Amino acid sequence: MTHSLRITDPDDPRIAAFRQIRERDLVGREGRFIAEGTVVLRLLLAAHRAGQGIRAEKLLLLENRLAGLESLLADLPEEIEVYTASQPVLDAVAGFHLHRGVLGLGRREAVPSFEDMLAELPARALILVGCGISNHDNVGAMFRNAAAFEADAVLLDETSCDPFYRKALRVSVGSVLAVPHLRQGESGQLLRRLDEEGFQILPLSPSGTVEIGDIQPAWRVALVVGTEGEGLPADILSRFQPVRIAQSSRLDSLNLGTASGIALHAIARGMGKV
Amino acid sequence: MTHSLRITDPDDPRIAAFRQIRERDLVGREGRFIAEGTVVLRLLLAAHRAGQGIRAEKLLLLENRLAGLESLLADLPEEIEVYTASQPVLDAVAGFHLHRGVLGLGRREAVPSFEDMLAELPARALILVGCGISNHDNVGAMFRNAAAFEADAVLLDETSCDPFYRKALRVSVGSVLAVPHLRQGESGQLLRRLDEEGFQILPLSPSGTVEIGDIQPAWRVALVVGTEGEGLPADILSRFQPVRIAQSSRLDSLNLGTASGIALHAIARGMGKV
Numbered sequence: 001m002t003h004s005l006r007i008t009d010p011d012d013p014r015i016a017a018f019r020q021i022r023e024r025d026l027v028g029r030e031g032r033f034i035a036e037g038t039v040v041l042r043l044l045l046a047a048h049r050a051g052q053g054i055r056a057e058k059l060l061l062l063e064n065r066l067a068g069l070e071s072l073l074a075d076l077p078e079e080i081e082v083y084t085a086s087q088p089v090l091d092a093v094a095g096f097h098l099h100r101g102v103l104g105l106g107r108r109e110a111v112p113s114f115e116d117m118l119a120e121l122p123a124r125a126l127i128l129v130g131c132g133i134s135n136h137d138n139v140g141a142m143f144r145n146a147a148a149f150e151a152d153a154v155l156l157d158e159t160s161c162d163p164f165y166r167k168a169l170r171v172s173v174g175s176v177l178a179v180p181h182l183r184q185g186e187s188g189q190l191l192r193r194l195d196e197e198g199f200q201i202l203p204l205s206p207s208g209t210v211e212i213g214d215i216q217p218a219w220r221v222a223l224v225v226g227t228e229g230e231g232l233p234a235d236i237l238s239r240f241q242p243v244r245i246a247q248s249s250r251l252d253s254l255n256l257g258t259a260s261g262i263a264l265h266a267i268a269r270g271m272g273k274v
Numbered sequence: 275m276t277h278s279l280r281i282t283d284p285d286d287p288r289i290a291a292f293r294q295i296r297e298r299d300l301v302g303r304e305g306r307f308i309a310e311g312t313v314v315l316r317l318l319l320a321a322h323r324a325g326q327g328i329r330a331e332k333l334l335l336l337e338n339r340l341a342g343l344e345s346l347l348a349d350l351p352e353e354i355e356v357y358t359a360s361q362p363v364l365d366a367v368a369g370f371h372l373h374r375g376v377l378g379l380g381r382r383e384a385v386p387s388f389e390d391m392l393a394e395l396p397a398r399a400l401i402l403v404g405c406g407i408s409n410h411d412n413v414g415a416m417f418r419n420a421a422a423f424e425a426d427a428v429l430l431d432e433t434s435c436d437p438f439y440r441k442a443l444r445v446s447v448g449s450v451l452a453v454p455h456l457r458q459g460e461s462g463q464l465l466r467r468l469d470e471e472g473f474q475i476l477p478l479s480p481s482g483t484v485e486i487g488d489i490q491p492a493w494r495v496a497l498v499v500g501t502e503g504e505g506l507p508a509d510i511l512s513r514f515q516p517v518r519i520a521q522s523s524r525l526d527s528l529n530l531g532t533a534s535g536i537a538l539h540a541i542a543r544g545m546g547k548v
Binding site for chain 2: 150
């Protein structure tokens, strides 16, 4: 049996980090983040065990879910605290009805440098680069697709939003915790650096002349996506040959999650990754 | 100038259909639906003009947006009533802060029969079939992708949710108003009927043996998707050869919107539609 502590007071200081989750989302958590649901929690625990810079600190679980989670919690590292609560107490802590009843508090330790991340990539590497991705659903979808198509890393420029934000993490189905990634730097500089490292830079744009399915992937590929609507900055599109996804001429663009999925699928297939 | 009437009382009976939008979503609108935002409104007005069973009845607009919408509202059919209101009145009507400030009320007239819809399809037809799609975001995404990849129709079985639901319509970016579709019947029967009509039936499933990119599309193709998680019913997967999207073996499945986009892109390319 997992050792757990029962919480009866929503104001108990031991679970203060879970209090008023939505309001806390807005101000940020200084390196900490909330994992919701069993799938995301499983990936959080896997990341903790892997010891690659992500730690699980505390779990807060609906008491009647504990039995069903026993296999997930088996051999839980003892430094992870487990708290349980009734539904009313849990809802009072979170500030809304938490029907999933599974919360984890994680912490990011030291973030790798860009150079360290490059050094860790395999020789045959596929990375997904996001520029100015301000929508949490889209960032989450990018990570979910990156995991599905065996991308080796995700790079976000400094103007993109935080993938550890609760909604992005949830939409990614926890893939943010599994796919190596960085969020830093100016997009043009990031791409120049990848170009120097021998990456084939493929900016996705409706203005592209080559269809993604006709691309012969190089040994190392960086697929680059911008925001829905605005798209990628002109300097990127003029420096690197953009590629397009064939589509109806009557529509402006696809949803970014879908577009990144189509492009990753095509390139991952071409590289023999899936 | 568009002729419009200014509303100052949130309880004005002329705009009662827009009152408490979210609560009304839950009980349904008996053939009527709400279009939000300029893009969806544009498609509503186009559908109204096309006279194919969708009518625009009323618009309710934030008063200071009227000037910016002048081109959209030019030559507006006179049977469409246009109301304007200040932000506080509009918010009081809708029941939440309506920052878009653009609402339309539409009505579905007679729904075509399955046989009528089949008769309207071109000889070289691509249709997307959804079975048990209960998530409004996923239904909306299916329509957006169907439009992007020139699918000729969307068929939903009777257990799928209503694409005219406000959120599905919004996620589809109005494509529900542009792509011919039906929601009726039991999925097995629908597919048998399409089979009789010479459609190549392609159920998408992680259990498929052929990759979607390796499919040679027939003259008429029905791409079939099920719910995320559960997937398609066993009787469909045993009757028709399922196809898969190559992906990491460590993940269960893609987001349904993304999966439908990848499959539609591959088949539409193979058919020369895009």
